[in-house]
Amino acid sequence: MRTTLDCIVCFMRQARSTGLLTTEDPLLQRQLLDGAGRYMEQVDTELSPPENATGLYALFAEILGEDDPFARVKQEGNAFALAILDEVEQRILAAEDPLRAAVRVAIGGNIIDYGALHSFDAARTIQECFDREFVWDDYPTFVEALQGRPKVLYLCDNCGEIVFDSLLIKQLNRSGCQVTAAVRDQPVINDATLADAQACGLDDICTVISNGTRCPGTPLDACSEDFREHFQAADLIISKGMGNFETLSEVSAPIFFLFTVKCSQVALHLTERQGFGPGFLKGDGGEMVLLRQKEKA
CATH class of the missing domain: 3.40.50.10880 (Uncharacterised protein PF01937, DUF89, domain 3)
Known part of the structure; x- marks a missing residue:
């Protein structure tokens, strides 16, 4: 299954839900959204959604400073x-x-x-x-x-x-x-x-x-x-x-x-x-x- 444009929209929603689940800091929550927005430019629609999500969630972990934010x-x-x-x-x-x-x-x-x-x-x-x-x-x-x-x-x-x-x-x-x-x-x-x-x-x-x-x-x-x-x-x-x-x-x-x-x-x-x-x-x-x-x- 390949990544669609709707998947890209969903990735942005996941940035927001990740922020709400993992931190109460609004600045970090904003950084997750900003980081996800930049990441969308490199999403490869020939790959499956989970493959594109791998780097996205690695970025979230880096922003939050935790290897296992969940x-x-x-x-x-x-x-x-x-x-x-x-x-x-x-x-x-x-x-x-x-x-x-x-x-x-x-x-x-x-x-x-x-x-x-x-x-x-x-x-x-x-x-x-x-x-x-x-x-x-x-x-x-x-x-x-x-x-x-x-x-x-x-x-x-x-x-x-x-x-x-x-x-x-x-x-x-x-x-x-x-x-x-x-x-x-x-x-x-x-x-x-x-x-x-x-x-x-x-x-x-x-x-x-x-x-x-x-x-x-x-x-x-x-x-x-x-x-x-x-x-x-x-x-x-x-x-x-x-x-x-x-x-x-x-x-x-x-x-x-x-x-x-x-x-x-x-x-x-x-x-x-x-x-x-x-x-x-x-x-x-x-x-x-x-x-x-x-x-x-």
Whole structure:
């Protein structure tokens, strides 16, 4: 997926929301906006939005003088999810199809995103996701792909969300899959790093590796050689979140995309890609997707 002019407008909104989330100093908030305005001149519309966002958020960190400006909201996200983890897990285990319920929860957890959304109700979303239908549902194909106990590479996205991912990974473990989870190499927005994964115990459930990049997505050319080897060796790749979809939507690989649509441009890209009718997707943060990657002709 390429960066559009609407993405550039969104980058400016992200500068404002970053200021509101990370500092009370109006001078720093103004500097974030000024810096973002200058950065827009170098945005490459041939790249995906997450690739262009990499340098933008590095600039924000420099202006704020903090390597991880979103550390507080990341900790809050994990704490929120851990506080309700047992309750949510019991609902999954009591479901008629625990695997499908765990998929719903993992996708519902994708709402915890400070890049795409400036406000959200994660608690309500997690409660409602058990009954919400998917706007695209490749679950039968997903179940079929798990039958051979494949080697799974699970591409993580945000803090808080990774706690709910752990419930799906537990289901995959029970089915005999060999799961490796991948997180970002360095802090960017509220995306999970190795330290964040360890803080919520994800490394107790499966092997966790870094993808070698600070991008809020998975641009393969920028990822580490070790990660690319895991990517090539995987029998099945579970890609969580919009950033991973935006960077991998044109990659030929055995990928299942699991995410909540929270952006009008992603909604448009998905609409065109899947042949939906105009206006089928709104991108309002409530549309759940389980999508198998298209095979190249």
